[in-house]
Amino acid sequence: MKDSIRHLIQQALDRLTTEGVLPAGLTPAIQVENTRDKSHGDFASNIAMMLAKPAGMKPRDLAQKLIDALPQDAQISQVEIAGPGFLNFFQNTDALAERLEAALADPQLSVRKPGAPQRVVIDLSSPNLAKEMHVGHLRSTIIGDAVGRVLEFLGDEVIRQNHVGDWGTQFGMLLAYLEEKPAAAETELSDLEQFYRAAKQRFDESATFADRARELVVKLQAGDAECLRLWTRFNEISLSHCQKIYDRLNVKLTPADVKGESAYNAELPGIVDALCDKGLLTEDNGAQCVFLEDFKNAEGNPLPVIVQKAGGGYLYATTDLAAMRYRSQALHADRVLYFVDQRQALHFQMAFEVARRAGFVHDGMQLEHMGFGTMNGADGRPFKTRDGGTVKLIDLLDEAEQRAYSLVKEKNPDLDDAELRQIARAVGISAVKYADLSKHRTSDYRFNFELMLSFEGNTAPYLLYAYTRVSSVFRKLGKGIDEIEGRIQLEAEQELALAARIAQFGETLNNVGEKGEPHLLCSYLYDLAGLFSSFYEHCPILTAETEQQKQSRLRLAALTGKTLKQGLQLLGLEPLERM
Numbered sequence: 381m382k383d384s385i386r387h388l389i390q391q392a393l394d395r396l397t398t399e400g401v402l403p404a405g406l407t408p409a410i411q412v413e414n415t416r417d418k419s420h421g422d423f424a425s426n427i428a429m430m431l432a433k434p435a436g437m438k439p440r441d442l443a444q445k446l447i448d449a450l451p452q453d454a455q456i457s458q459v460e461i462a463g464p465g466f467l468n469f470f471q472n473t474d475a476l477a478e479r480l481e482a483a484l485a486d487p488q489l490s491v492r493k494p495g496a497p498q499r500v501v502i503d504l505s506s507p508n509l510a511k512e513m514h515v516g517h518l519r520s521t522i523i524g525d526a527v528g529r530v531l532e533f534l535g536d537e538v539i540r541q542n543h544v545g546d547w548g549t550q551f552g553m554l555l556a557y558l559e560e561k562p563a564a565a566e567t568e569l570s571d572l573e574q575f576y577r578a579a580k581q582r583f584d585e586s587a588t589f590a591d592r593a594r595e596l597v598v599k600l601q602a603g604d605a606e607c608l609r610l611w612t613r614f615n616e617i618s619l620s621h622c623q624k625i626y627d628r629l630n631v632k633l634t635p636a637d638v639k640g641e642s643a644y645n646a647e648l649p650g651i652v653d654a655l656c657d658k659g660l661l662t663e664d665n666g667a668q669c670v671f672l673e674d675f676k677n678a679e680g681n682p683l684p685v686i687v688q689k690a691g692g693g694y695l696y697a698t699t700d701l702a703a704m705r706y707r708s709q710a711l712h713a714d715r716v717l718y719f720v721d722q723r724q725a726l727h728f729q730m731a732f733e734v735a736r737r738a739g740f741v742h743d744g745m746q747l748e749h750m751g752f753g754t755m756n757g758a759d760g761r762p763f764k765t766r767d768g769g770t771v772k773l774i775d776l777l778d779e780a781e782q783r784a785y786s787l788v789k790e791k792n793p794d795l796d797d798a799e800l801r802q803i804a805r806a807v808g809i810s811a812v813k814y815a816d817l818s819k820h821r822t823s824d825y826r827f828n829f830e831l832m833l834s835f836e837g838n839t840a841p842y843l844l845y846a847y848t849r850v851s852s853v854f855r856k857l858g859k860g861i862d863e864i865e866g867r868i869q870l871e872a873e874q875e876l877a878l879a880a881r882i883a884q885f886g887e888t889l890n891n892v893g894e895k896g897e898p899h900l901l902c903s904y905l906y907d908l909a910g911l912f913s914s915f916y917e918h919c920p921i922l923t924a925e926t927e928q929q930k931q932s933r934l935r936l937a938a939l940t941g942k943t944l945k946q947g948l949q950l951l952g953l954e955p956l957e958r959m
């Protein structure tokens with residue numbers, strides 16, 4: 381709706397420009413907002429105030445000219461001037477009801493992407509396999525998953541790439557330890573963290589061990605069969621730990637999405653050669669570098685992207701260049717989204733620049749780093765265990781489910797234990813995911829069990845509960861959500877407010893897809909749940925005055941339920957029918 385109003389305003393501006401009322405060459409960003417007080421219309425724009433000065437007119441006079449120049453539109457019943465010169469738009473109630481009817485009849489809920497479908501590569505999760513997944517990987521996994529789901533719903537083709545760290549010097553140490561204690565593969569590897577610590581300890585305490593570790597890296601790189609076998613085994617075990625977490629988190633990642641750093645090993649010499657052929661390489665202290673004029677250090681000198689070390693080894697950036705080339709040339713991506721910690725922002729800006737200059741990616745391919753802030757503890761400090769260690773993801777999820785179990789049990793002492801457990805699982809995991817998704821992606825965020833498990837505020841339990849309230853209306857009625865006859869008629873103020881917000885589902889999802897920001901969907905659902913609540917309070921459904929009104933309200937409730945459910949699923953949460 382906001383988009384179509386923007387479009388109407390643009391047409392009016394064009395007309396006034398042609399008529400000479402407005403000077404040529406104005407290209408204002410047209411802002412349209414939801415109004416707070418619906419008695420003054422549903423949408424407002426400050427465009428007349430913005431352009432009054434360049435037009436040499438009083439804002440209210442320009443506003444009147446704009447209203448006169450606005451094309452007719454079935455969705456708008458009335459436009460008024462308010463205050464210093466705001467344009468207030470009233471939505472046509474019948475047209476709005478029609479739109480909702482159309483959404484109700486459509487499995488896509490009338491959600492479409494305005495542009496052509498794209499092929500989008502999503503780089504997400506991507507933990508380092510040497511260690512167990514920890515809380516640092518939660519955000520990339522969850523946010524990337526939600527954005528992927530939204531893009532798929534909008535009609536894009538999504539290719540997930542789990543760019544795991546399965547190569548590098550740490551593996552020498554791990555292989556040396558496996559060689560020294562072969563039995564450890566079966567026992568200690570069930571706890572990767574423990575295994576890594578034990579290997580690191582040996583590395584630090586014994587020079588012979590450290591030498592052997594370095595030797596094994598070289599052998600591994602040279603393709604030694606036994607080293608490769610141990611390395612493969614190690615990665616398989618580590619990946620199976622990750623997969624367990626993905627399944628438990630209800631994240632759409634499978635082993636087929638794994639394309640780790642090692643997959644690009646054979647490409648790396650070619651990447652360096654190609655950069656050399658393009659004349660982009662400079663040798664600096666024996667290392668091969670691409671210096672970028674646009675990126676400067678504190679002294680004002682250009683910063684390098686190092687692609688090969690003096691000893692011949694390749695780097696993280698080299699692999700990323702190879703991955704970009706693969707995503708362009710083999711996957712034919714239109715768009716690649718990197719869900720990686722904000723602290724890697726510079727790495728990506730520079731790597732994107734090198735890839736473009738070297739022609740590794742086609743011109744139309746969008747490369748976007750979707751950075752995110754750090755997850756901190758409730759005290760605002762980096763998230764750590766009581767003794768200062770990194771928090772294992774698995775422990776965190778266990779605790780979430782445990783806490784959810786106590787809460788749900790307290791609320792429903794009569795539920796049998798199996799159902800209780802199932803609800804607790806959904807609530808606990810959803811709470812962890814939603815707390816992350818609902819925060820602005822780029823800000824740091826505080827992990828707080830009490831807040832995320834609260835039934836009040838913008839939380840998963842609140843939203844899941846709101847959905848069960850809608851479901852319960854139909855349960856009481858003894859009818860399915862799709863079995864309601866009649867038509868939506870919007871009369872009460874609460875019906876109108878709820879309807880107007882439902883109609884913004886598509887626009888919200890398109891914003892999420894464009895910006896890679898699932899918190900926009902969270903705020904939308906939170907709003908929707910609140911509006912449903914006031915509708916439910918003020919507009920009796922099952923005891924409505926007439927049969928027609930009852931049907932209309934049921935249909936409105938049905939569409940709210942469908943929208944909430946679809947929205948929650950797109951966030952990767954599991955809506956419950958009751959809790």
Ligand code: ARG
Pocket residue numbers: 503506507508543544545700703718720
């Ligand atoms: N493994 C890296 C890390 O844990 C993240 C990789 C992100 N993806 C990429 N294409 N660089 O920091």
